[in-house]
Amino acid sequence: MIQRISLKQLEPKAYEVLYAMENYISTTDIKYSLRQLIKIRVSQINKCAYCIELHTSDARKAGETENRLYALSAWEESPLFSDEERVVLAFAEEITNIAEHGVNDITFENLKKHFSENQIAQIIIIVNQINFWNRIAVTTKMFFPPPTPQN
Numbered sequence: 001m002i003q004r005i006s007l008k009q010l011e012p013k014a015y016e017v018l019y020a021m022e023n024y025i026s027t028t029d030i031k032y033s034l035r036q037l038i039k040i041r042v043s044q045i046n047k048c049a050y051c052i053e054l055h056t057s058d059a060r061k062a063g064e065t066e067n068r069l070y071a072l073s074a075w076e077e078s079p080l081f082s083d084e085e086r087v088v089l090a091f092a093e094e095i096t097n098i099a100e101h102g103v104n105d106i107t108f109e110n111l112k113k114h115f116s117e118n119q120i121a122q123i124i125i126i127v128n129q130i131n132f133w134n135r136i137a138v139t140t141k142m143f144f145p146p147p148t149p150q151n
Helices: 012-025 032-045 049-061 066-077 083-096 105-112 117-140
Strands: none
Touching: 012 117, 032 049, 032 066, 032 083, 032 117, 049 066, 049 117, 066 083, 083 105, 083 117, 105 117
């Protein structure tokens, strides 16, 4: 696959803003592991191979288990995710697929059982940021460098 264009090269100022947002996200109250689950799940929905590979790799490095990574696309059927993770994943899916049914009031109320309003705002930002990245990567056909063969 050949990348169509490089927004990073063509619009470096825009990329600076995107990286600044990533820096902000890294300072939020949302646990790193949960941020990675959000990023992977949203990327799965959006079929963004680049972001799936990137964030799965980051999650593994941070100690996420293979079982949970494999089960993430079917999290609703898996006992491996906490109630907190489940409500965030449901919320992330609803935001990502917002044109289908919007964001359910019950999902939003369930979020309030686990997170403050500030944390909910941070989750909304995280979900929308990864959706933005997914759309850039899919549109431009970004690809994650393949691993080098090991001897």
